[in-house]
Amino acid sequence: MYSAATESLIKQAREIKEDELQKFYGRVFKLLHSKDQGGDTVDSLQRLHLILSATKYSRELPSDLVMKLQTVLCSSCPEQLQVLSCSILREIFLSVHSLCSNVSQDSRTISYVASIALSQAGNKEEVMPLCHHLLKSLESRLSEGQMSKHTLPILSKMISVYPDILTDDQVNLVSRKMVDWLRYASMQQGASVSSGGFFSGPRTRQPAPLMELDGVVTGDFFTVLCVGQSYTEDQWMNMYAFSMIRSWLLTYDTGGTSNAESDDRSEVDSSVMSMVSATSSSSRLLPPKERLREKTFEYCQRLIEQSDRKALKKTDTELQKACIVESVSIMDIICGEDPSYVYRAFPCIKALYGRLNGDLAYSRTLIPIAQFYLNHSEMAAVDSEAVFRQLFGHCPTGQFNEPMLAFEFIQFCLLNASTLQARVTNYRHSFPNLLKFLAWNSPGLISEFVELLPSLLAPDTAIELLHTILDLPCLAAALDLQHRSACYQASDRTLWDQQGVKVAACLDAFRQPFYRGLFLYILRPEAGTGDTIDRHFIELLSLYIIGCRLRMLHEILADMADSPRVVRCAQVIPVLLHVYFNTVTQISDEKLMNQLMLVLLERSGLLYNIRTFHAEVQRVFSTHLQTLCKLHPSLIVDQSRELLDFVGSPSNIYSKEDFYTHVVWVIGEYLSVSYDTRCSVELITSFFESLEAVLFEITQVRQSASPPSFSPRLITVLMTTLAKLATRSQDLIPRVSLFLSKMRLFARSAPVTACYSEEDSEEIITRAHELINLLKLPNVAQFVLAPSAGGDGPRWHRDTNTSLPQSMRTISTLLHRHSSVLPT
């Protein structure tokens, strides 16, 4: 598709020399002047366009050539020359004013001139003349072929950039014309170019009726879903008008009438609404804006009816879906502006929903319907729960792999997050289903989910959400298997095996009844709440059950751990976790924080085995462990048993050193009476003994000892923590000092010096040395190693009795004085 020839053409176009270029300009000018409309002219213009567009830096054309091109553009030459001049002129800088000042009457030319004007205009004033010309052509009753077909697209583009370019009168003018086109376009086919044939005599030249998409003759007004051999001009305008009506209404029909509405709103609420409001017969009395609203509403209703027909062509079926989406959105806008339409709209929307619900091919059309329900169901006292249950419960389950649906679904959630949280009961409980979209397409949807996640967090499902996030890569693997399993029949062994031995093995497991429960769990659509049973018991049990189940699941899926989808999913987990923790700490009570702590401790060792995934998650855990403990230091005492178990097992060092180190650190930092009055001497002593035992085990100096597989930082943190604990229960000081004195021996032993760098070994020795000296002055040590919470305050620095500089001076002198009495 892309060849070396193409590459070299671009290169040539960019590197053409200036003198060659000028010669070329001259040749083009001559060709244009010669009025030759043949292949040579076309060819040179094509090359000229390539030269100009191939580079991002602008080139300047000689002004006579520019004038000539403008003339060609505005003259009645073959369209190809117009297109080429237009695209060339778009690439250079022109005065839009001079271009638009002599705007011709030719409808085709106007469009090309407009495309240049719109791309070059810097402000509203530059496109004003063009705008006025178009409006004038609308106003005067021009015969067919004289008004540009593209009048509406051009206007639509202009108002999207400069909404205030039209005055109120002009808005009314356009509204009136649009009503005519939308509602009163011809009901018969256009005059077609006769294809001749035996039977086409004068009698058959009667205009033929239009058809619906299923071949039935049309019985109602013309819409974009009507087909004919050819179309009349107003039918074309009907199509163009409908294509832009939504943005027109959004620009000119929202907010403007709200003042009038607010007076009527109280009447609307309290009175019984007539079903026959603003009927067609009386609508002629309405002002243009309201009339346009009315006619557009009718148009949308008709489209919804028409989309029920079975189209003969596939592309038309897709168009029907697009029409449904557009119509429902437009009706939503209209109902937002004038609530009296809600009562007319709802029967139609409800019937539509009933028709499309359950049809997977129409899932994308459910989203605007859901939006309509969200916006207006309260007003109309219509129950919307079934709609949202269907949307959140079933849509993602079967169609997580459809990229467009996934995107639109998540955009819908983002747009309406606060309303969904408040009014849709099963929204927050649907996170397992919503996360399926993310698991399938992590890189594409992660930025949306980072914004969406906070809205999915609720205190009662927070823990389950955390587990789900941690297992998202597993979910990705399971979804992949589910998808493949659905695509390939078990009997089709060749296709099955073609996917590789690893995947085939996982697929086999997926199909086995024994593992069904596991997969059902990971693929569940809703979060469980279990609020009829004692929640605490359930949570304890859940952790255990989750632990066992998850381990098995991770093992079955081990072979998928390096598949691209799983790896990409794993890459987005850290950022998602950060968002989770930053949000959850704001809504957590003490109980939830305790549970979070437990999850951190347990899951740090229970993760799907993907390359670097463990390390990344541990890093996030470590950060948030610190945050949690800082917010709520009594967590250490609350969870003392679990923490003791955790730090007491050296195996935790080897599998999760980083996290282990941080756990040790927070113990040292927050296990103190100043943070929690329940912190007894026994508790401190038991932690001390546990950590001492671990440090002893890992620093044993034996002949057969293997080099340490942990970093020096672990040693220093353990030493410091032990010292901190000792300052709080001063009987322990002699023990720790003795221990620390042995560290030098450890640091100088053969396996350690082989493994750690010189600086690291020195650091261990120095730190041990400093701690020993500090501990000789327990009160100072207490201050230095674990200042109370007020240590950050300015008082510590200003009060001459307790200020930091003085303490530091004291300590330095002490350390220097005692340096000669160090054990060797």
Place this chain on the structure above:
Amino acid sequence: MVICFLIHTVCPLSALSAGESRILYSRSFGPETGDGRDFTSEQRRLMQKEKLHIVARQVRSAVALSREASGNPCVEAVLGEEAVALGEAECGVFSLCNAELFPDRSVVLWLGVQSLAFTLVCRPHENHLLAEGTLRSIARHCLEELRLLGPGSEVLLKSDRVDAMLHRLLPHGQLLFLNHRFVFSLDKERASYVSK
């Protein structure tokens, strides 16, 4: 409203660094905002081209990730097999987060056909179903008219055909609700353009 349309490469090119994309055709539909920042026309043009390159790069990476994840073998269709190529094409969508590139979270729709991608950048809250249908229609026309499945360079030299097609299917960036008869009429009009 569509803000721009691109045809660009999504395969590795020796002339470019990894991840870069060569834009073979681009069409921007007018200004995105009317906030009249005072840049010169030259600066505006340069900014515009740079923005398009950024979008092309992002699409390239999205296409690569999508293909890697699905693991489907790449089908190499040749001239005459346009329908096959389109059938095998991946499509995707993402939103542009950087508000400086295009106004408020514009949406990028892409269709990856072998080593090229067709990309539409739309305003947010556009009718994505319609946009996707239009994109497929445009891609089909481009594949056929520019003989993109072959080794030629028509995409560069015959870009006026794409212009003419966009002029009808997507006038000034307006997405149109075209049933098959409307499309047929437009195709007939265009056929006469090409034959001249």
